[in-house]
Structure formats: structure tokens, C-alpha cells
Amino acid sequence: MPETDDLTPPFEKTYYYDGRKDRLMVTAMHTDSIHALKDFEVRDDDVYIVTYPKAGTTFILEIVDAIMHRGNIDEIKGKRMEDKLNLIELGPAPGIEIATYKKVSTWKSPRQIQTHLPVDLMPPQVFTKKPRIILVTRNPRDCCISLHAWHATVKFLEPCDWDYLVDRFVEGQGLINIFSNALSSE
Incomplete structure (x- = not known):
């Protein structure tokens, strides 16, 4: 994970930190609401x-x-x-x-x-x-396929590489963790 709370593009419009360094939340999940x-x-x-x-x-x-x-x-x-x-x-x-x-x-x-x-x-x-x-x-396989397809079509989310998504999913990382780790690999 990055050392700062700064999000690098394109994630700054899609995700925000919820206070924990190990996960991000989709921006529609507003901090005030949480x-x-x-x-x-x-x-x-x-x-x-x-x-x-x-x-x-x-x-x-x-x-x-x-x-x-x-x-x-x-x-x-x-x-x-x-x-x-x-x-x-x-x-x-x-x-x-x-x-x-x-x-x-x-x-x-x-x-x-x-x-x-x-x-x-x-x-x-x-x-x-x-x-x-x-x-x-x-079924985790079906869920992962659906999540990947959805991420590629929803305008407010950025696409995610299939292999990366599957690897994180298999490791037991949740949706939130999958994309926060994507930040650290860039």
C-alpha cells in the first residue's frame, strides 16, 4: 500500500480510504454515511x-x-x-x-x-x-466473473485486469482489498 492517503489516477474518482490502510471503499459509499x-x-x-x-x-x-x-x-x-x-x-x-x-x-x-x-x-x-x-x-467463480464483467461496464468504476482480480479473489481478499492492492502494484 502507498504510504500516503493520496490515490493515483484513475482510482481517486472511484475509491477513497475509509481510515484503514488495507482497504478502499467505492466512492458511492460516502465517508459521512459510513x-x-x-x-x-x-x-x-x-x-x-x-x-x-x-x-x-x-x-x-x-x-x-x-x-x-x-x-x-x-x-x-x-x-x-x-x-x-x-x-x-x-x-x-x-x-x-x-x-x-x-x-x-x-x-x-x-x-x-x-x-x-x-x-x-x-x-x-x-x-x-x-x-x-x-x-x-x-459460487466464488461465478461471483468473480460477474464482478469482473460489471467492473468493465460500470462508468464510475475502472476496469481491473482479470488475472489480478482472480489472484486476489483466490487469496481471500475482498473487493475492497483487491483494488487497494492494485494501487500498490502501480
């Missing part, structure tokens, strides 16, 4: 969908939405995906005017809340209250 989650009110009837990026978040979200609406497809088919997929760590960022945690705080119960956060950045009340938590995993 810190504010320490005081985020968790409700006992919340349903958290916790996933690694590209591990099936949207697929599980649709299933949970159907379950929470007792299978009434008419109630859910008019919802826009942007209104359903709300990662609590996002914003404010370009295209995200209000931080997601603020928006979710105003929702009536029960709430569906998604996150890609590692356990140490989750709202502490998740561990003291009793929300439902759905932890989603995916």
Missing part, C-alpha cells in the same frame, strides 16, 4: 440482505419483496428497481442526492435493507437488536 451508520436505528422487524457485490443481491431482493407482500405481484410489479435496491452505505454521490440511510430511516416497518458492508462497518444495533439477516453467498 460514520453515520454507527448511530443508525435498527428495528427488530428489519430484514437485512447482506451480500458480497455481484453475489445475487437483486435476485434475493425480488424474492424477499414477494415474500413480504405475501406473493401479491400486483403490489410489487409497479415498483422501480431504484426504489427497491437501497444499499444503506450509499450516498450522497453523483446520482444519489440523499444518503440512502437517511431515506431508509423514514420508511415504515418492516424495512428491507441491503448492504455490501463488511461486518465491522455494519450498524452496531444489528448485533444488539434482533433484525432478520439474510446472508447471501454465491
Whole structure:
């Protein structure tokens, strides 16, 4: 890792340090939001969908939405995906005017809340209250392929070399660590 917090191009627009030298966070995961989650009110009837990026978040979200609406497809088919997929760590960022945690705080119960956060950045009340938590995993090979393809097409992220991504993934490094190590190899 670099000795300073300076990010070299193209990463300065895509990632920021979250205070630990061993990882970076995607810029849409705003520093203020990450810190504010320490005081985020968790409700006992919340349903958290916790996933690694590209591990099936949207697929599980649709299933949970159907379950929470007792299978009434008419109630859910008019919802826009942007209104359903709300990662609590996002914003404010370009295209995200209000931080997601603020928006979710105003929702009536029960709430569906998604996150890609590692356990140490989750709202502490998740561990003291009793929300439902759905932890989603995916075949690592499929997840890695999907992550690589996604990174190459999403405009706010920089492409990552396939061999580098796979090597870091196999070593057990998370998405955040993969790209922070890419900085140190340049």
C-alpha cells in the first residue's frame, strides 16, 4: 500500500480510504454515511440482505419483496428497481442526492435493507437488536466473473485486469482489498 492517503489516477474518482490502510471503499459509499451508520436505528422487524457485490443481491431482493407482500405481484410489479435496491452505505454521490440511510430511516416497518458492508462497518444495533439477516453467498467463480464483467461496464468504476482480480479473489481478499492492492502494484 502507498504510504500516503493520496490515490493515483484513475482510482481517486472511484475509491477513497475509509481510515484503514488495507482497504478502499467505492466512492458511492460516502465517508459521512459510513460514520453515520454507527448511530443508525435498527428495528427488530428489519430484514437485512447482506451480500458480497455481484453475489445475487437483486435476485434475493425480488424474492424477499414477494415474500413480504405475501406473493401479491400486483403490489410489487409497479415498483422501480431504484426504489427497491437501497444499499444503506450509499450516498450522497453523483446520482444519489440523499444518503440512502437517511431515506431508509423514514420508511415504515418492516424495512428491507441491503448492504455490501463488511461486518465491522455494519450498524452496531444489528448485533444488539434482533433484525432478520439474510446472508447471501454465491459460487466464488461465478461471483468473480460477474464482478469482473460489471467492473468493465460500470462508468464510475475502472476496469481491473482479470488475472489480478482472480489472484486476489483466490487469496481471500475482498473487493475492497483487491483494488487497494492494485494501487500498490502501480
